[in-house]
Amino acid sequence: APLLNPAISPLAWMLGTWVSEPAGKGEFPTITPFNYKEEAVISHAGQPMLNFTICSSNPDTGKALHRECGFIRINPGTNQVAFICAQNIGVVEIEEGEVEGEQLTLTSRSLSRMSFAKEPHVQQICRKFCLTAEGKLEQTVSMATSTQSLAPHLHVTYRKLSS
Ligand code: HEM
Structure with missing residues (x-):
């Protein structure tokens, strides 16, 4: 495997194959x-x-x-980070924010x-990734849509399967 480029060492805590455990929880005022x-x-x-793919399914x-x-x-x-993302719902977006220790906050x-x-239509997306004290990765996502102001949509904790 190639050596980690030193430029991304502040994000090295995100590397791995991760699986939700327990199941992720989704919500929104309208659903x-x-x-x-x-x-x-x-x-x-x-x-x-970093390269990423995030795939969800019915549990x-x-x-x-x-x-x-x-x-x-x-x-x-x-500590300035850009999160460049294509979604299968027909949305592409760029989020930006900051990495601080083992936490990444994006809008x-x-x-x-x-x-x-x-x-x-989704109008705004805010996410947070962090590594917990137990070495689990956590992601929370809030969004605003054409009918609803910013509200939580997703919360998930992942266990690491492999590096
Ligand atoms: C609903 C966007 C990620 C599952 C929705 C709605 C929007 C949306 C705009 C419609 C809300 C409404 O009707 O008022 C997004 C965006 C995501 C995302 C922008 C990523 C940033 C996910 C993920 C799942 C998920 C990871 C996991 C399975 C659902 C479900 C509904 C929903 C089940 C309700 C049923 C439906 O309308 O299809 N989402 N979503 N979403 N989302 Fe997400």
Whole structure:
């Protein structure tokens, strides 16, 4: 495997193959709360960026649900991070924020969608990733839509399957 590019060492705590445990929890004021399974693969190829794929599924039937993939970049020598993400719901977005220790906080800076994307339309996405004291990865996502102001959508904790 290639050596970790030193530029991304502040994000090295995110590397690994992670699986939700317990199941992720989804909610939003306009929908019925739900549980989901999720696998996050966060890797690197020696370049100054992380590569990720995050795939969720129905925990009972295994049916594939939301998916996203992209890159996480850092402005070298700073704690400024960009999260570049394509989603299967027809949305692409760039979030930016800061890494502080083993916590990454992000807010969407630009977001666009295909012309025939389902409504309501997401207008803003805020996420947080952190590593817990037990070495688990945690992700929380809030969003605002065309019909609802910013509110929690997702919360999930992952166990590391492999580095
Ligand atoms: C609903 C966006 C991630 C599962 C929704 C809605 C939007 C949305 C706009 C419609 C809300 C409404 O009707 O008022 C997003 C965005 C995501 C994301 C932007 C990522 C940043 C996920 C993930 C799952 C998920 C990871 C896991 C399975 C659902 C479900 C619903 C929903 C089950 C309700 C049923 C439906 O309308 O399809 N999401 N979502 N979402 N989302 Fe997400």
